[in-house]
Amino acid sequence: MLEYETTFDYLCPFARNAHEAVVRGLEEGRPWRVNFRAFSLAQAHTAEGDPAVWENPEGQSGLDALQWGVAVRDTWPELFGKAHLSIYAARHDRGLDIGDTEVLAEAVAAAGCDPGAVAEVVATGEPLCKIAGEHMKAVNDWMAFGVPTFITSGQAVFIRFMERDRLDDLDRALELLSWNRLNEYKHTTVPR
Numbered sequence: 001m002l003e004y005e006t007t008f009d010y011l012c013p014f015a016r017n018a019h020e021a022v023v024r025g026l027e028e029g030r031p032w033r034v035n036f037r038a039f040s041l042a043q044a045h046t047a048e049g050d051p052a053v054w055e056n057p058e059g060q061s062g063l064d065a066l067q068w069g070v071a072v073r074d075t076w077p078e079l080f081g082k083a084h085l086s087i088y089a090a091r092h093d094r095g096l097d098i099g100d101t102e103v104l105a106e107a108v109a110a111a112g113c114d115p116g117a118v119a120e121v122v123a124t125g126e127p128l129c130k131i132a133g134e135h136m137k138a139v140n141d142w143m144a145f146g147v148p149t150f151i152t153s154g155q156a157v158f159i160r161f162m163e164r165d166r167l168d169d170l171d172r173a174l175e176l177l178s179w180n181r182l183n184e185y186k187h188t189t190v191p192r
Contacts, residue, residue, distance in 0.1 A: 002032050004152040007039035010098055011062040015147040016088040020165040023081040038066045038131040039138050039147050054132040065098035066131050071121035082111035152177050
């Protein structure tokens with residue numbers, strides 16, 4: 001059983017590419033135990049000395065969607081995979097504003113969630129607190145700077161998957177997670 005954590009923010013198309021494969025792998029019964037951890041790209045791009053995005057969440061890019069995702073993840077885990085991908089699809093396939101509550105309600109409803117119940121969980125403030133904690137843990141413990149970052153056995157690796165829903169690419173990357181003698185391997189260009 002491979003246990004790992006992976007960070008997500010619905011703003012990132014590369015995280016969407018990776019998470020489509022992660023969810024599909026779980027649905028197909030891969031021997032993984034995955035913890036999905038919220039990471040705020042808005043916070044990662046906050047200037048030093050500015051307040052944290054969760055201290056003033058109104059209008060912060062991507063934070064509403066993260067709250068809805070965390071609410072589903074923690075309250076209805078059996079629906080999380082579908083809701084997770086539905087929120088990504090709203091942003092990246094349909095080009096919708098994931099800061100709009102109606103868009104988020106439609107996305108989670110398409111996954112079988114009751115949008116009113118999800119909104120109630122978000123209104124408690126608990127998802128926002130969890131986002132803050134998960135983001136800061138990723139930064140402080142693993143030096144994470146973006147999404148998706150995959151973490152196992154204390155090793156964290158930022159991976160940018162170029163193609164959507166490629167389970168074979170994910171399998172290959174997961175095999176390398178614990179190999180820490182290579183710090184950076186980056187193509188200077190990606191032919192398309």
